[in-house]
Amino acid sequence: MSTTVWIILAGAAMTYLTRIGGHLVLSRFERVHPRIEAGLDAVPAAVLTTLVAPAAISAGPAELAALLVAGIVSLRSGLMPMFLAGAAVLIALRHFMG
Amino acid sequence: MSSEAISEGARASGFWRGFQMGVPIVVASAPFGLLFGALAAEQGFSVFEAVLMSATVYAGASQMVGIELFGQKLAPALIVFSIFAVNFRHVLYSAALGRRIRHWPLAQKAIGFFFLTDPQYAGAEAKGERGEDVSFAWYMGMALPVYVCWVAEAALGAQFGKLIPDTHAFGLDFLLPIYFLGLVMGFRKRPLWLPIVITSAIVSIIAYKTVGSPWHVSIGAVAGILLAAVMPIKKSDQSETSERSETL
Numbered sequence: 495m496s497t498t499v500w501i502i503l504a505g506a507a508m509t510y511l512t513r514i515g516g517h518l519v520l521s522r523f524e525r526v527h528p529r530i531e532a533g534l535d536a537v538p539a540a541v542l543t544t545l546v547a548p549a550a551i552s553a554g555p556a557e558l559a560a561l562l563v564a565g566i567v568s569l570r571s572g573l574m575p576m577f578l579a580g581a582a583v584l585i586a587l588r589h590f591m592g
Numbered sequence: 593m594s595s596e597a598i599s600e601g602a603r604a605s606g607f608w609r610g611f612q613m614g615v616p617i618v619v620a621s622a623p624f625g626l627l628f629g630a631l632a633a634e635q636g637f638s639v640f641e642a643v644l645m646s647a648t649v650y651a652g653a654s655q656m657v658g659i660e661l662f663g664q665k666l667a668p669a670l671i672v673f674s675i676f677a678v679n680f681r682h683v684l685y686s687a688a689l690g691r692r693i694r695h696w697p698l699a700q701k702a703i704g705f706f707f708l709t710d711p712q713y714a715g716a717e718a719k720g721e722r723g724e725d726v727s728f729a730w731y732m733g734m735a736l737p738v739y740v741c742w743v744a745e746a747a748l749g750a751q752f753g754k755l756i757p758d759t760h761a762f763g764l765d766f767l768l769p770i771y772f773l774g775l776v777m778g779f780r781k782r783p784l785w786l787p788i789v790i791t792s793a794i795v796s797i798i799a800y801k802t803v804g805s806p807w808h809v810s811i812g813a814v815a816g817i818l819l820a821a822v823m824p825i826k827k828s829d830q831s832e833t834s835e836r837s838e839t840l
Binding site: 504508514577 | 649657681683684773779815819825
């Protein structure tokens with residue numbers, strides 16, 4: 495099997511672990527320490543931010559404008575409209591700026 | 593009518609009530625299922641690999657993270673760890689759902705937890721909060737249409753992704769950062785969101801410039817998580833069920 499297939503299957507196993515692990519582990523405790531819970535709560539925003547920030551500082555004006563517009567739209571709407579707005583700005587600016 | 597026939601009927605109606613909950617999720621997640629397939633093809637995945645990932649990982653955000661890092665040619669263990677990190681939120685869903693499905697047999701629990709996406713959790717939690725029974729039939733009725741379509745969309749997207757001639761003009765290389773920004777914004781009602789995001793952003797940029805990729809992901813994430821853990825604890829608003837319910 496290729497490396498890619500191994501990565502996918504290992505990723506799938508880890509994902510299943512998170513989906514069944516909370517029930518198997520956390521449910522044994524009466525309550526989770528509030529600091530650990532606060533840390534767990536922060537995991538998705540912290541991880542996902544690291545995938546945006548470096549891309550943003552090494553991006554050109556078209557990409558920055560797309561992120562900015564998408565960010566503003568997301569304050570008022572869901573994921574799909576913000577994503578479409580960002581993609582539209584990106585494609586339009588790349589078209590006109592070459 | 594025998595009691596067996598009655599419970600069979602109840603199971604069927606439970607399944608269809610769940611199915612009705614699943615349909616809007618199918619519609620909302622379809623563009624991202626297709627996008628995943630297209631971007632996976634662009635990063636060098638075969639159609640089989642894209643389908644395999646949607647069918648076995650079945651968690652949209654982490655699949656996007658996986659193919660993004662795959663394109664950066666990282667060590668396999670780091671890609672797997674990043675998928676784990678993005679999916680870590682499921683631990684909390686899992687603990688919460690476990691309380692609602694105590695009465696399921698072990699095999700049903702083992703199957704049910706595989707399908708525990710964000711909208712699935714939100715739906716089951718809302719049903720449980722209304723005091724209704726979260727049955728296996730209802731749960732799978734909601735999960736199966738979403739799962740089947742998600743896997744099919746990966747195949748379609750990967751097939752079409754190969755046909756796009758100029759991926760730069762279509763912005764394909766920068767769609768993932770926009771998508772990730774959308775996910776970050778989706779968590780903005782959580783306590784300490786802004787300080788966490790600013791900390792993780794600054795630290796990941798510094799790490800990106802100094803230590804280099806891929807370490808900026810773990811270093812930046814740990815900085816934000818530590819900040820959240822050491823800050824004074826405020827009472828959190830339970831916005832969990834309302835957020836991100838449109839993605840997998």
